Amino acid sequence: xxxxxxxxxTASSFLRRHRLLVxxxxxxxxxxxxxxxxxxxIVFLSNKEALWQSIQDITVLKSILLTLYAALITVVIGFxxxxxLAFILARYNFPLKGVVEGLIDLxxxxxxxxxxxxxxxxxxxDFLLGKWFNSIGVHFVDSLAGIIIAMLFxxxxxxxxxxxxxxxxxxxxxxxxxxxxxxxPWQVFRRVTFPLARRSIASGTLMMWARGISEFGAVIIxxxxxxxxxxxxxxxxxxxxxxxxIPVAAILVIICALIFIxxxxxxxxxxxxD
Amino acid sequence: MIELKNVxxxxxxxxxxxxxxxxxxxxxxxxxxxxxxxKTVLLESIxxxxxxxxxxxxxxxxxxTGTVPEERGVSIVYQDYTLFPHxxxxxxxxxxxxxxxxxxxxxGGELEWICGIFEVQSLLKRLPAxxxxxxxxxxxxxxxxxxxxxxxxxxEPLSALDAESREEMYTxxxxxxxxxxxxxxxxxxxxxxxMSLADSIVVINQGKIAQIGKPSEIFYHPSSKFxxxxxxxxxxxxxxxxxxxxxGKVFKTNDFxxxxxxxxxxxxxxxxxxxxxxxxxxxPFSSSNLFRGTVKSIVDKGxxxxxxxxxxxxxxxxxxxxxxxxxxxxxxxxxxxxxxxxSVHLI
Numbered sequence: 001x002x003x004x005x006x007x008x009x010t011a012s013s014f015l016r017r018h019r020l021l022v023x024x025x026x027x028x029x030x031x032x033x034x035x036x037x038x039x040x041x042i043v044f045l046s047n048k049e050a051l052w053q054s055i056q057d058i059t060v061l062k063s064i065l066l067t068l069y070a071a072l073i074t075v076v077i078g079f080x081x082x083x084x085l086a087f088i089l090a091r092y093n094f095p096l097k098g099v100v101e102g103l104i105d106l107x108x109x110x111x112x113x114x115x116x117x118x119x120x121x122x123x124x125x126d127f128l129l130g131k132w133f134n135s136i137g138v139h140f141v142d143s144l145a146g147i148i149i150a151m152l153f154x155x156x157x158x159x160x161x162x163x164x165x166x167x168x169x170x171x172x173x174x175x176x177x178x179x180x181x182x183x184x185p186w187q188v189f190r191r192v193t194f195p196l197a198r199r200s201i202a203s204g205t206l207m208m209w210a211r212g213i214s215e216f217g218a219v220i221i222x223x224x225x226x227x228x229x230x231x232x233x234x235x236x237x238x239x240x241x242x243x244x245x246i247p248v249a250a251i252l253v254i255i256c257a258l259i260f261i262x263x264x265x266x267x268x269x270x271x272x273x274d
Numbered sequence: 275m276i277e278l279k280n281v282x283x284x285x286x287x288x289x290x291x292x293x294x295x296x297x298x299x300x301x302x303x304x305x306x307x308x309x310x311x312x313k314t315v316l317l318e319s320i321x322x323x324x325x326x327x328x329x330x331x332x333x334x335x336x337x338x339t340g341t342v343p344e345e346r347g348v349s350i351v352y353q354d355y356t357l358f359p360h361x362x363x364x365x366x367x368x369x370x371x372x373x374x375x376x377x378x379x380x381x382g383g384e385l386e387w388i389c390g391i392f393e394v395q396s397l398l399k400r401l402p403a404x405x406x407x408x409x410x411x412x413x414x415x416x417x418x419x420x421x422x423x424x425x426x427x428x429x430e431p432l433s434a435l436d437a438e439s440r441e442e443m444y445t446x447x448x449x450x451x452x453x454x455x456x457x458x459x460x461x462x463x464x465x466x467x468x469m470s471l472a473d474s475i476v477v478i479n480q481g482k483i484a485q486i487g488k489p490s491e492i493f494y495h496p497s498s499k500f501x502x503x504x505x506x507x508x509x510x511x512x513x514x515x516x517x518x519x520x521x522g523k524v525f526k527t528n529d530f531x532x533x534x535x536x537x538x539x540x541x542x543x544x545x546x547x548x549x550x551x552x553x554x555x556x557x558p559f560s561s562s563n564l565f566r567g568t569v570k571s572i573v574d575k576g577x578x579x580x581x582x583x584x585x586x587x588x589x590x591x592x593x594x595x596x597x598x599x600x601x602x603x604x605x606x607x608x609x610x611x612x613x614x615x616x617s618v619h620l621i
Contacts, residue, residue, distance in 0.1 A: 173356045176323050179343035180350045181370035181421060191373070195360050 039253055046250040047243070054247035060232065064251065067228040070144060071212035074151040075159075078208050082160045083201060087189070089160075090167035104161070107154050115153055116221025123149055123222070146223035151212035158207040166200025167193060199267060206263050213256060275299045276320065276425060276457060281329035283319045290315055290481045293329070297474075300455045302448075304462060304472035306492075308504065312481040313461040317427045320459065321348045334424055344373075346425075349418035353430040355410040357402035363413050364398040370421035384420055391453065392416040392446075408439040415450060428460040432467055444470055465505050469493065477501050495619055499543050502621065508548040508590040515541050515620070521562040522615040529587060533562040534618035541620035550617035551591040553581060554610045555601060561612035565589065569607045583611050 015022055054060045089101060107115055123130040123140035130140060140146040170193050178188040194201070216230040224231065229252045237245035276297040283290040290312050297303045305313045318324050320331060322343035330339050338346050349370075357366050367388060371381050389395040392412040402410060411431060418426060431447070432440050448471065451458055462468055468475050468489065475492045477484040477500075485497040496502035502510050513527035515538070522533040525544045532544060558564065567585030579598040581591045589611050593601075603609070 171356060173352050174358060176318065176321070176343070177350060177352065177356050177417075178358075178369065178373075179323065180321050180346070180348055180423075180427075181373065181417070182344045183369075183373040184344060187373045191369070192358060196358075 039257075042246060043250045043253055046246040050243065050247045051250055054251055059227075060229075060248050060251065063227050063229045063232040063248075064255065066144070066147070066226055067213050067230070067252075068255075070147040070228065071151055071209050073144075074148050074155060074212045075205055075209045077148070078152055078156040078159050079205060082156050082208075083163050086160045086163035086201075087167050087193070090164045091172075104157050106157075108157050112154055112215065112217030113221060116150055116218035119149055119153055119218065120221055140222060142223050142225050144223075144226065147219055147226075147228055150218035150222050151215050154215050154218050155208040155211035158211055159201075159204040162204025162207065163197065163201045166197030166204075169200070170196045199271065202263075202267060206260070210256065210260065213252075275332075275334050276459065277330075277332040278320070279330045279332070281319065281331060282327045283315060283324050284327055285315050285324055288312060288315060288481065290319065293483060295476060295483065295486070297457060297459065299334070299457055301473045302451050302458045302460065302471055303474050303476060304460045304468040305476045305478055306462060306465060306468045306504070307478035307484075308463055311463075311478045313463075313478055314429050315481075316478065317350065317429055317459060317461050320425070321350050321427055322346050347423050348425045348427060349421060349423040350427040350429065351411075351414045351418050351431055354434050355402075355414035355431075357405075357410060357413060357417070359402050361402075362398065363394060363400050363402070363405070366402065366413060367394070367398075367417045367420055369417060374421070388416045388420045391419075391450065406439075407435045408442060411435065411439075411443060412446070415446075419450070419454065419456070424457065426456050426458045428458065430462055431460065432462070433464070440467075447471060477504065479504075494547070496545060496621065498621060502543070502545045502619075506548070507545045507619075508592075509546040509551065511544045511546075511587065512542065513544065515539070522618075523620065525618065525620060527587070530565075530585075532618055533615040534620050535615040536618065536620040538620045543621040545619045545621060546589075546613055546617055548580065548590045548592040549578075550613055551589055552612045553583065553591050553593055553601070553603075554612070555607075557610050558612050562615050563613050563618065565611040567609065567611055569603055569605050569609060572603065572605060583609060585611060 085104075089097065110118075120127070120141070122128050123133065123146070125131070125134050125139070125141060133140065133145075138145055140149055174192055174196070175188050178192045179185070183191065214230060215228075216234065219228055220231055220234075227235065229248065233245050233249050233252070236248055276295070278293050278295040281290065281293040281295075283293075288310075293316065305316060307313050315324060319326060320333075322338065322341060326339050330337055332338065333346060333348065357363075358369065361369065364385070368381050368385055371384060376384070389398070392415055394409070394412050394416050397405065397409055397413065402413070405413065411434075414431075428447075432443055435443060444467075447458075447460075450456075460468075460471060472489050474487065475489055476486050477492060479500055485492060485501045487495070492501065493505055496505055496507060499510060511525075511527045511532075513525055515523050516526045516531070517524045519533075522535045523538070525532050525534050525541065527544075532546075534544060552558070552561075557566075565583075565585035565587075567583040567589070569581055570584045570588070571582040573580040573582075575592070577595055578592045579595055581593060581598075581603070583589045583591060591611065
């Protein structure tokens, strides 16, 4: 009789007992690799010398700073306007609420170049709001303002949806108790609702900021110059080829990864503290 | 004092209808009713958390129908105590004082006073997630009472506790009420809880008040079949009054007749509480209401034993354990069932 080695028997028993886990694990690994491999390749296969040169390239630095700054301003605006809307959607029922919720998701599904054109029709010099803003000296074409509205349009749904989910998870009775203890609706929001929904809001803010940084389609329609990093990568690729585009892309990926990991670490610590 | 005059409230598909209620200052009133009866909606309406469609709510003579919750002087404690999970016990307790902008120097004194009542001094630095059920309740009560509200609203405050903690909390709630003499409305679906704590009971069903009275009135003189059922009267028979003789009113069902000392002239139901039914092995010397039957089931209820005796009709009787053990009853034994005419309540 053939003797089966113990480790083969153990492995076979494990596979039989955890068939679902093994199957899902293999599929999960595929999607994780699909995301990670290109990012790792761009960072680790880029020419070190070219990478160093790009870091010292003032055009690249300016572009990265502009992207980070524009995305930050976008987040501030999105936060100020999106969080109140998320709270209303989470707490109140009103006619056409479903339509409003659907409209908020629209920028996610619309092609971003089309979104850029749509924004141009509203904020362009010869159109609607654009005319009025033009009269007070704010221009949305080839300007920081243009970059910001393009980023805002495509990224604010991430913050609104995440904040809405966060507010929904806060027990309304906590707010009721706070009211009976003497807190005004604003005090209840500031001291109870917002702190309890903070993780979802922070997560949505991060997603919004990241989406803003990576935006290309809507921005290029409104503002080619000054150049955000995604457009700079495209421009280098078109004009000089892959070798010139890779280092810029690598720098952006590294910066984003560091900020993302740092933020997630911070959120995790905040969760553990509770 | 709490007064509700013809109050109507609509919350989603639920309606509170024509609520008329008066609770005297310093009274401990229990609102009793099944799940979905509208008890919590009633409590939240008094707190100002739901808009009143019609009618008036008066607190100590002050019409607060349109007043916002923070200006009503009412504190609410929910079933699971709803402590703010992101704040420490101390921050939870002084929340009401902080939002009212009380100076720091005064907050310390108030905190010390309330900690003395609820013995929560040692918990102040902890987060709610680390507290036991009893500790959470003490903190929730401390938080609700530190602002010295005129009215305390308790929404099923004991249902999240184990049996031992419940006993402890009965005492805690009674003591607190006596010490602070605060008008209290306590919502529960538990009849025994209501009997132990209430000065008066309001029975509510399907958004309407079914009966208001002292615990003994609700217990022995239910005003409807619903209240009789809900207060576990157990023996409810349908019929009508057919006459009167020297033993009392004659109440007849399709199968049997019983005597009642009720003053009522017309009735649809006769109610006999299970604990008012006597069970004997020997025939009693005299009894107006006497039946002979067979023990059909025996259910151990802890301190009491619930017997179902088929006479017919079927009678349910609660016997103290000691008496049950003395009689050595078993299923199938022949017994006599009797009760006084004064124990037969007619509705």
